[in-house]
Amino acid sequence: MHIHQHAKLSIAPMMDWTDRHCRYLHRLMSSQALLYTEMVTSPALVRGGARHLLRFDPSEHPVAVQLGGSDPAELAQAAMMCCDEGYDEVNLNVGCPSDRVQSGTFGAVLMKTPELVAECAAAMIAASSVEVTVKCRIGVDEQDPQEVLPRFLETVRAAGVSRFAIHARKAWLQGLSPKENRDIPPLDYDLVHQMKRDFPDLHISINGGIESLAQARALLDAGLDGVMIGRAAYHSPSDILLGADEEIFGIPGRKTPDQVVHEMRPYIATHLDEGGKLHQVTRHMLGLFAGRPGARQWRRILSEKGHGADAGLHVLDEALEAVTRAAA
Structure with a gap:
């Protein structure tokens, strides 16, 4: 099965949660869902000698690594390391709103500089033997998502990215904590559906507020290419993952x-x-x-x-x- 097929259902990268032990557990529960690592920063890998953070069990395939960074050359080096480790996809974080991420000028703050994201993506693609993807927000702070998101997708697509996971909320970089940014900004699923209509060539997954396989199925049936589930898959993994192969991928049988x-x-x-x-x-x-x-x-x-x-x-x-x- 091609990784795009696995991406019909993916488990979101979550800091302090989706480590290798978590991913091993999740893989036992679903043979098909695409798994993501926690975000690993390119400075940690390239300058910090933290390659051990890339360790994973072969049984986790298909598994994607998420990188955080904003320096194209450094991200290219980090992407190459990830490919050498055997990951199936390299994803660039343009969605995390934490102070720590902002101070490093990466994560959601990059929504303000799509040209830089495109430059980073192009460098990563040139260095990678696997697909490079982007996880983003619909906008940040006072930005108008209706204007910002299409321009962002168009700019980054031109660099060679054809698969995006869109967290259907704005990120407020000032005034809201990372936890509050997961709940308080309203969800705008309609805008993500509009992006799929406007960019039919792109593979678009939706993320944010999805709590059941029935909801995931409805979003897929409505025309989206993929659904990315975060906290629901972590806190109630049996409800999401044990039925995923059957209900999303059409593979019968489920474990207890x-x-x-x-x-x-x-x-x-x-x-x-x-x-x-x-x-x-x-x-x-x-x-x-x-x-x-x-x-x-x-x-x-x-x-x-x-x-x-x-x-x-x-x-x-x-x-x-x-x-x-x-x-x-």
Whole structure:
């Protein structure tokens, strides 16, 4: 299956959340959805020697890496490193509104300089052996998205980018925190649909506020090429990912949350043997039984006992037993 097909449903890059342990879990739940790394900055890779941040398990394919930066030459170097590591796509972040990102002159603030984004994208494309994509907002601050977004897409398309993931909200760089920027600015799905009509040659995924597979299916049926889900996929992964292959990709059969726990055991055992901590993996599993009997006990046992110095697979087994008893 071509990566564009996998991009019918993707799991958004989320700082501090979509690390390699999270992605391994998500891949066990859906064989088809496109997974994204947390944003990795090009300065960290090129100047900071942080190549270890690119580590991933081969089972995660198809997996995309998201880069943050605004220096074309440095982004090109970083993109080359990502290709060498074996990623299936390199994505440029033009959407993150955090102060830390703004101070580095990248993320959502780049919506103000589409020519620079185009220059960065062109450099990355020249250096990459895989597709380079862009994740953006509909605008920032006082910009009028109706004017800004079409010009942005047109400018960056001219540099060779043909796939965009659009977070259907403005970002307010002053006055709202990154968390507030995920909720307060109103969603404008209509504008994203308009962009697909105006740029039929582009592959456009929509992001922001999507909470169910039914909603994702409706957006695809309305003509968009892809749907990117963030927090709902993280907090209630079973509701989104366990049905994704069947409902979005037409591949029958789905696992149960219990099966996923059992399939995670060898991965966790290896992580522990290598000196890792249980909670580094299980923190991503807290929502596995969300909305199901025993969900509270599951979260409580993993949260309270998963941080201990001797926390091992017995904690996972205890939590699963609690779920089994609650469901009986």
